[in-house]
Amino acid sequence: MDGSANEARITAAEFRSDAGTVAWRVTATGPQAVFRAEALAQAASLVEPVVEAADRLGILADIDVRPEGVVVYVPDRDFGGIPAAAIEFAAAVSTAAARLGLEPDPARIQSVGIYVAQHSATDARPFFAAALGYEDLGVGDAVDPLRRGPQLAFNPISGDVPRRGRTHFDVSVPADQARVRVDAALAAGGRLADDSHAPAWWSLASPDNHGVDIAAWSDDVGD
The missing domain is CATH 3.10.180.10 (2,3-Dihydroxybiphenyl 1,2-Dioxygenase, domain 1)
Structure with a gap:
């Protein structure tokens, strides 16, 4: 994904209407999710699945890994709207997080x-x-x-x-x-x-x- 004008975009409402984005929220800088962790190694275990999904779907994602948890972003780079593939990306990340025992924490999103x-x-x-x-x-x-x-x-x-x-x-x-x-x-x-x-x-x-x-x-x- 290169953030070009030809890329399919969706609104925040369209993103959030999908069942796969239940752990996610859209803020001023784009969609993000927070998953709680008990140690840095547990938080870091989500990095590989995030990278795989991002590469497969053409999403330029940001990952913030801390001992307390991991934050995954789809940053808004041009005010052009959310990439349509972000829905599938969010669902894949949430599925991987659940498999790794990382619980979502939407209250920490900001x-x-x-x-x-x-x-x-x-x-x-x-x-x-x-x-x-x-x-x-x-x-x-x-x-x-x-x-x-x-x-x-x-x-x-x-x-x-x-x-x-x-x-x-x-x-x-x-x-x-x-x-x-x-x-x-x-x-x-x-x-x-x-x-x-x-x-x-x-x-x-x-x-x-x-x-x-x-x-x-x-x-x-x-x-």
Whole structure:
């Protein structure tokens, strides 16, 4: 798979409607699944089946192996939609995980981004890309070439004061986990800054007024 425009794509709803994707969720950066493990060797045992399925189906997958578990991603590399073959890939990975005794844990699925709010006359993306070693993604984002760090989004604020940076974190979680995450942040000393967009997202502030948006990423409706 080369991420070309000719590749068949599907929506998040189409991906999630298949029985083989029950352990998976789609967030802002694409489909992913988390499988719990008790040791690094157990988590690593899933790598070979993931590689086999990815090669067979032409999926450019990411694998994050930790002693506590393994995360498998189908990263969104061009905002073009999910590869149609991701359904079969997800089913194959889930089957292999079950065979290896790795239990899915959808509650741990998330993607974290940083939302750089900038004055309408400013283009901050070149600076951040250079400082972080990132690459441009689409018309307004930047991404770690190896997708290790959080994705950056750059959006202008009309009427804001020049030279004042206003940056916050975007935390994308499955829709059924969003309210849990919001409540936990509030209980930990956070403040609800804006819930006018709920249940799509909640804007929270830390005790010293740093911003975090918790986004309920609904992957069961059409795009």
